[in-house]
Amino acid sequence: MSDGIEGRPEPDDARQQCFESRLDRALKIEPPDWMPDAYRKTLTRQISQHAHSEIVGMLPEGNWITRAPSLHRKLILLAKVQDEAGHGLYLYSAAESLGTPRDELVAALHAGKAKYSSIFNYPTLTWADVGAIGWLVDGAAIINQIPITRCSYGPYARAMVRICKEESFHQRQGFDIMWTLAHGTPPQRAMAQDALDRWWWPSVMMFGPPDAASVHNEQSLRWKIKLFTNDELRQKFIDQTVPQAERLRLTIPDPQLRWNEETQHYEIGPVDWDEFYRVVGGDGPCNRERLSARVDAWNDGAWVRDAAAEHARKRAGSEAA
Amino acid sequence: MPAEYPLRFGDNALVLAQRLCAWVGHAPVMEEDVALANVALDLFGQARLWLSYAGELEARGRDEDALTFHRDAREFCNVLLVEHENGDFADTTARSYFYDLWASLALGELTRSGDERIAAIAQKALKEVRYHLRRSQDWLIRLGDGTPESHARMQRAADGLWRFTGELFIGDRLDDEMAANGTGFAPERLRDPWLERVHEAFSAATLTVPAGTWTQRGGKQGVHTEALGYMLAEMQVLPRAMPEARW
Ligand SMILES: [Fe+2]
Ligand SMILES: [Fe+2]
Numbered sequence: 001m002s003d004g005i006e007g008r009p010e011p012d013d014a015r016q017q018c019f020e021s022r023l024d025r026a027l028k029i030e031p032p033d034w035m036p037d038a039y040r041k042t043l044t045r046q047i048s049q050h051a052h053s054e055i056v057g058m059l060p061e062g063n064w065i066t067r068a069p070s071l072h073r074k075l076i077l078l079a080k081v082q083d084e085a086g087h088g089l090y091l092y093s094a095a096e097s098l099g100t101p102r103d104e105l106v107a108a109l110h111a112g113k114a115k116y117s118s119i120f121n122y123p124t125l126t127w128a129d130v131g132a133i134g135w136l137v138d139g140a141a142i143i144n145q146i147p148i149t150r151c152s153y154g155p156y157a158r159a160m161v162r163i164c165k166e167e168s169f170h171q172r173q174g175f176d177i178m179w180t181l182a183h184g185t186p187p188q189r190a191m192a193q194d195a196l197d198r199w200w201w202p203s204v205m206m207f208g209p210p211d212a213a214s215v216h217n218e219q220s221l222r223w224k225i226k227l228f229t230n231d232e233l234r235q236k237f238i239d240q241t242v243p244q245a246e247r248l249r250l251t252i253p254d255p256q257l258r259w260n261e262e263t264q265h266y267e268i269g270p271v272d273w274d275e276f277y278r279v280v281g282g283d284g285p286c287n288r289e290r291l292s293a294r295v296d297a298w299n300d301g302a303w304v305r306d307a308a309a310e311h312a313r314k315r316a317g318s319e320a321a
Numbered sequence: 322m323p324a325e326y327p328l329r330f331g332d333n334a335l336v337l338a339q340r341l342c343a344w345v346g347h348a349p350v351m352e353e354d355v356a357l358a359n360v361a362l363d364l365f366g367q368a369r370l371w372l373s374y375a376g377e378l379e380a381r382g383r384d385e386d387a388l389t390f391h392r393d394a395r396e397f398c399n400v401l402l403v404e405h406e407n408g409d410f411a412d413t414t415a416r417s418y419f420y421d422l423w424a425s426l427a428l429g430e431l432t433r434s435g436d437e438r439i440a441a442i443a444q445k446a447l448k449e450v451r452y453h454l455r456r457s458q459d460w461l462i463r464l465g466d467g468t469p470e471s472h473a474r475m476q477r478a479a480d481g482l483w484r485f486t487g488e489l490f491i492g493d494r495l496d497d498e499m500a501a502n503g504t505g506f507a508p509e510r511l512r513d514p515w516l517e518r519v520h521e522a523f524s525a526a527t528l529t530v531p532a533g534t535w536t537q538r539g540g541k542q543g544v545h546t547e548a549l550g551y552m553l554a555e556m557q558v559l560p561r562a563m564p565e566a567r568w
Binding site for chain 2: 055058059062065066067068069070071072073074075078079081082085086088089092127180184185187188293296297300301302303304305306307308310311314
């Protein structure tokens with residue numbers, strides 16, 4: 001985290017006031033603007049975690065590119081995973097605009113110091129998992145991200161506009177895979193149900209711990225980095241997804257799930273937060289595999305990056321001569 | 322027109338795309354994840370056009386997916402070069418460069434095909450392959466003229482794949498027939514322009530053009546390397562396991 005990007009010396013409280021008033025007037029904070037260190041730090045953490053999630057998120061679905069069951073599906077999946085790489089790249093550059101270079105952010109990921117979305121620590125065991133990820137995980141991501149298009153930090157908000165458009169395409173494609181499987185042969189239907197059984201609860205957990213236990217909620221809401229609480233977003237996801245599962249005639253693996261006529265919302269049974277904290281803490285089914293796949297790609301690619309840098313240096317040298 | 326002719330070009334694109342897409346998520350820089358996916362997307366797209374045409378010509382009710390997922394290795398007629406395993410980034414670069422250069426010449430010939438459908442597919446594919454060639458040649462030069470390590474790796478990769486390049490220029494009876502009736506071209510004609518461009522690029526990359534003259538061949542006749550069977554086993558697993566399913 002670099003300090004000293006701040007503008008000309010001015011009394012801190014005047015700058016603070018100017019920052020606050022921009023927030024109050026719903027104006028964007030832009031990279032050259034003064035911002036409190038804690039705001040810069042929190043945003044850098046949030047945006048880089050988001051970028052890491054896009055990049056690590058390529059892996060579970062990437063598993064199935066070579067095994068996609070038709071050329072049409074293969075092209076869509078490949079394009080989707082490519083989009084996620086693109087999302088990672090925009091987000092790293094949004095994070096870089098706060099002063100930390102991409103390599104440093106990536107190094108923190110590789111060292112196990114930075115988090116990424118825990119959902120990607122679950123395995124993709126069948127083709128239906130590709131459908132379930134698109135439908136549920138991209139679906140949850142959209143709900144998380146649409147409010148961020150209005151967040152206070154300009155580069156993050158703008159990156160999110162572009163990303164959300166692509167995510168909604170991913171979500172529709174995922175649902176389409178589930179639809180085809182749900183209307184397919186009995187083994188295909190079973191595959192779809194099994195994927196929903198395994199991805200439902202991790203998707204519900206994607207919105208983070210309940211508001212009562214969430215550490216960052218309040219400050220982030222004040223800074224307009226977050227516009228809704230974890231529980232509000234989670235409820236939105238549940239309300240959106242339950243009817244979709246009904247349309248697929250698949251069963252959500254929650255015997256306590258019920259519609260509350262009074263609140264006009266679905267209510268779910270208890271979430272296993274122990275599992276959530278365990279996976280976030282590193283003990284999920286694929287944490288080690290995901291991280292080591294990224295570390296290996298980085299280490300195996302070192303000689304290529306060195307060569308590209310060296311070649312560019314030689315070029316610059318011969319042009320200068 | 323024999324279905325096998327467009328099938329050969331389709332299989333080349335399909336097999337190379339299947340290899341390249343395995344890099345996605347594991348590339349040396351994130352920008353390369355995007356770029357490799359782009360090339361693979363183009364090649365899969367080309368494969369679909371060639372295979373669909375082959376299926377129509379064959380008139381046995383096999384579409385692009387039947388031809389992709391329900392043929393055994395002995396029925397694939399791609400050149401051996403493209404089925405070679407990814408290896409390191411230098412191996413992948415050498416394979417792509419040798420193929421892209423050949424494909425840009427071959428597709429250039431096919432744009433003048435007397436068969437309209439072939440000419441149209443070639444026209445579309447040529448634009449894409451020219452771009453692929455710019456990329457693969459650029460990497461060949463950067464790695465060749467990069468660090469001592471990248472130079473050594475790039476040279477080793479080029480040496481290792483060299484014996485699979487000769488096959489690109491050996492015609493068989495089908496090639497002769499297609500060249501004679503104005504549908505295709507004689508592969509031998511592409512050898513000199515290909516070699517000339519290889520010499521230019523290798524010199525810019527400070528690499529030595531491999532000297533070996535022995536050529537391993539058989540791909541067009543369905544006699545492949547061992548690597549293809551594993552690749553197909555992975556690619557075809559689902560449609561083979563559930564032949565009655567639609568996806
Ligand atoms: Fe994404
Ligand atoms: Fe997505």
